[in-house]
Amino acid sequence: DIVMTQSPDSLAVSLGERATINCKSSQSVFYSSNNKNQLAWYQQKPGQPPKLLIYWASTRESGVPDRFSGSGSGTNFALTISSLQAEDVAVYYCQQFYSSVVTFGQGTKLEIK
Amino acid sequence: EVQLVESGGDLVQPGRSLRLSCAASGFNFGDYAMAWVRQAPGEGLEWVGFIRSKQYGGTTEYAASVKGRFIISRDDSKSIAYLQMDSLKTEDTAVYYCTKSCGGDCYLYKSWGRGTLVTVSA
Numbered sequence: 650d651i652v653m654t655q656s657p658d659s660l661a662v663s664l665g666e667r668a669t670i671n672c673k674s675s676q677s678v679f680y681s682s683n684n685k686n687q688l689a690w691y692q693q694k695p696g697q698p699p700k701l702l703i704y705w706a707s708t709r710e711s712g713v714p715d716r717f718s719g720s721g722s723g724t725n726f727a728l729t730i731s732s733l734q735a736e737d738v739a740v741y742y743c744q745q746f747y748s749s750v751v752t753f754g755q756g757t758k759l760e761i762k
Numbered sequence: 763e764v765q766l767v768e769s770g771g772d773l774v775q776p777g778r779s780l781r782l783s784c785a786a787s788g789f790n791f792g793d794y795a796m797a798w799v800r801q802a803p804g805e806g807l808e809w810v811g812f813i814r815s816k817q818y819g820g821t822t823e824y825a826a827s828v829k830g831r832f833i834i835s836r837d838d839s840k841s842i843a844y845l846q847m848d849s850l851k852t853e854d855t856a857v858y859y860c861t862k863s864c865g866g867d868c869y870l871y872k873s874w875g876r877g878t879l880v881t882v883s884a
Contacts (some may be wrong), residue, residue: 650826689870698859698874699807700797730862741808742804746869749807749823751797 651675651745656755661762668730670757672743677723678748686748690728693756694739702730704746732758735761764788764873766860771878774850782845782878784860791841792816795863796844798834799882800856810834810858813843817867824831828854850882 652675662668667753678687686706691699703719706726716731730737738761743754770782771821784796797812809825822834833846843860857879861871 666879671871693807698876699871700781701870701872706865719781740806744807744871746871749812749869750825751812751869751871753809754804 650750651748651752653745653752653754654744655743655757657757658755659758659760661760662730662733663762664735665732666762668733668737668759670728670741670743670759672721672726674724674726674745674753678745678747679723686722687745688719688721688724688726689744689746690717691742691744692737692739693742699742702741718745723759730759733759733761735749763835764862766862766873768799768860768875768876768878771858771880773883775884776882778850778851779846779848780850780858780880781860782847782880784843786841786843786860786862786876791836792838792864793820795866796834796836796843797861797863797869798801798843799859799861799871799874800854801859801877802853802856804857808856809844810860812863812869818867836869847880850880852882854880855882856880 652653688706693699705718740756765787767785784809798810831849835844857877860875864870864875
């Protein structure tokens with residue numbers, strides 16, 4: 650199975666500042682058939698189900714604010730929140746959908762400093 | 763609007779069985795693969811398994827931790843996905859989420875239900 654490793658496990662950032670979460674996969678998740686990285690980011694707030702934010706490593710899901718952006722390719726990826734808002738406090742997960750055996754990162758808890 | 767509503771969660775003893783249901787609406791259910799993802803209390807997300815659409819054979823895949831004990835099925839006429847859980851273990855305690863994929867054989871989960879809690883305890 651493809652192992653997804655996120656860093657850091659937790660992160661505290663001041664309001665209005667940039668937050669960056671990293672995700673590394675144990676093998677490349679680049680799918681040559683569609684020329685895209687099969688990597689997604691989810692946001693989960695307390696008591697709620699996960700919400701899809703980003704897929705194909707950098708494509709924002711409809712309705713997601715443009716302060717959220719994704720980058721990276723192959724095995725190294727990042728989720729960046731350009732200007733942290735109070736409502737962004739959540740746990741963030743990366744997920745590879747390259748393999749039918751889907752795997753998630755362990756999660757990164759984002760808090761306000 | 764896509765809606766996924768899980769039901770069937772309960773407190774059950776180890777070794778017993780339970781069947782979860784996921785009632786879907788707002789999309790053509792038969793065209794999409796459906797998956798189950800669980801989350802133990804205070805823990806991260808763990809993929810359980812999924813079922814492809816009939817166009818892709820309706821075949822299933824499972825996580826190693828549940829293979830041989832859990833079975834996913836679907837009833838396209840009712841727009842319901844099921845998760846049959848047998849030989850339950852205490853480590854199966856979790857909120858179980860039903861998810862809609864991006865296609866008939868796609869592993870990106872665009873929509874999630876609110877989940878149903880399964881507690882396995884003596």
